[in-house]
Amino acid sequence: MxxxxxxxxxxxxxxxxxxxxxxxxxxxxxxxxxxxxARCPRCGARVHxxxxxxxxxxxxxxxxxxxxxxxxxxxxxxxxxxxxxAQQDTILSGVVYLWTTGSWVTALIVFIASxxxxxxxxxxxxxxxxxxxxxxxxxxxxxxxxxxVVSLVGRWSMLDIFVVAVLVALxxxxxxxxxxxxxxxxxxxxxxxxxxxxxxxxxxxxxxxxVKAAHA
Amino acid sequence: MxxxxxxxxxxxxxLQAETPLPPRRTxxxxxxxxxxxxxxxxxxxxxxxxxxxxxxxxxxxxxLPIAGLDVRxxxxxxxxxxxxxxxxxxxxVAVSVLVFVTTLFAPATELCIMLYMLLPxxxxxxxxxxxxxxxxAPIAREWGLVDxxxxxxxxxxxxxxxxxxxxxxxxxxxxxxxxLLLTAIGxxxxxxxxxxxxxxxxxALERSASGSAARPLEPAT
Numbered sequence: 001m002x003x004x005x006x007x008x009x010x011x012x013x014x015x016x017x018x019x020x021x022x023x024x025x026x027x028x029x030x031x032x033x034x035x036x037x038a039r040c041p042r043c044g045a046r047v048h049x050x051x052x053x054x055x056x057x058x059x060x061x062x063x064x065x066x067x068x069x070x071x072x073x074x075x076x077x078x079x080x081x082x083x084x085x086a087q088q089d090t091i092l093s094g095v096v097y098l099w100t101t102g103s104w105v106t107a108l109i110v111f112i113a114s115x116x117x118x119x120x121x122x123x124x125x126x127x128x129x130x131x132x133x134x135x136x137x138x139x140x141x142x143x144x145x146x147x148x149v150v151s152l153v154g155r156w157s158m159l160d161i162f163v164v165a166v167l168v169a170l171x172x173x174x175x176x177x178x179x180x181x182x183x184x185x186x187x188x189x190x191x192x193x194x195x196x197x198x199x200x201x202x203x204x205x206x207x208x209x210x211v212k213a214a215h216a
Numbered sequence: 217m218x219x220x221x222x223x224x225x226x227x228x229x230x231l232q233a234e235t236p237l238p239p240r241r242t243x244x245x246x247x248x249x250x251x252x253x254x255x256x257x258x259x260x261x262x263x264x265x266x267x268x269x270x271x272x273x274x275x276x277x278x279x280l281p282i283a284g285l286d287v288r289x290x291x292x293x294x295x296x297x298x299x300x301x302x303x304x305x306x307x308x309v310a311v312s313v314l315v316f317v318t319t320l321f322a323p324a325t326e327l328c329i330m331l332y333m334l335l336p337x338x339x340x341x342x343x344x345x346x347x348x349x350x351x352x353a354p355i356a357r358e359w360g361l362v363d364x365x366x367x368x369x370x371x372x373x374x375x376x377x378x379x380x381x382x383x384x385x386x387x388x389x390x391x392x393x394x395x396l397l398l399t400a401i402g403x404x405x406x407x408x409x410x411x412x413x414x415x416x417x418x419x420a421l422e423r424s425a426s427g428s429a430a431r432p433l434e435p436a437t
Contacts, residue, residue: 008224015224043347162368169294169302208228
């Protein structure tokens, strides 16, 4: 494209993350781009040229999520105890159970939501942060779309937590079967929340900053 | 100092001139293609109507059981709050809080904020702390996972379907409609129209406060 690409930062302007108003930093606040203490004149939200410490924060959430990803999958998320036996279910064994009992569609949904999505999210966000750190100009459109998909899909990983919550509340028949939540549920919930925070703290505008510089 | 006719893409920061749109169109960023704004009509009225309806459904969805279970003559059923409490009783406090926040607290907060902002604006007033409420609303929306919860209920009923007779509760249908309404609120709410209305109300209030007798006629704008 030959159109001129001027960003708000190039023009010395700030755009509000909450109400999207474009404003000029107040005169005298010359270092607003460094310290970012400006507030949006319309809605009062803190305005930063880029999300503060975006890369460091995203890494912190990603690493914490990676660490918890192991207990989330290894520890049981659900204990079922009936009269004759006790059974512990991990995320994966829950999917296998659905598959072997013939609920293939449900098994596939849970597999995608609980296993594929968190893993994909961790890998994709890490790759995006690395690409931004290397100031890559490789396919910014594709990377921007990846980020959009990742932040849209991430919430669905919470599915298994809700399944456990409903089962725990419903199956409380003392003489027949009782289901309790396992320690894996906590770890898994934490992974989902941490990856959501990671996606929020990543600033997609960083993808486009080096692209601009390369064309200039 | 605001720079009025310019809009900066929230995803790639490209500055673009805001242009009026024909009805039912969306303006997309010239560079990265993300949707910037839509042309909406009566956006605030529609958001308010959806919010009012959603409050009713949220109450129904939380008062009635989401599902019931029949095993060998024994019947159990649970509400959403029952699920939160069951987790809490098993010392899974963090998980219980997570479920509570994402399915009950966040949607309820979002609806309260929407009503708090939109009702007074509709009546020509400007509520206190409007900007704070405006900034909190998207956060509450982000953490409301009612749609995921609904799928979770369905999956758990399928899991139990092999072992017992499951009865989907009325609340499940209410949750279904609630999801549609929450989506409709998000889609219809237009921040630009919102601030235009707030500024117009503020100006009107100031005019009437400074004495309407002195200036009986307003110049047409």
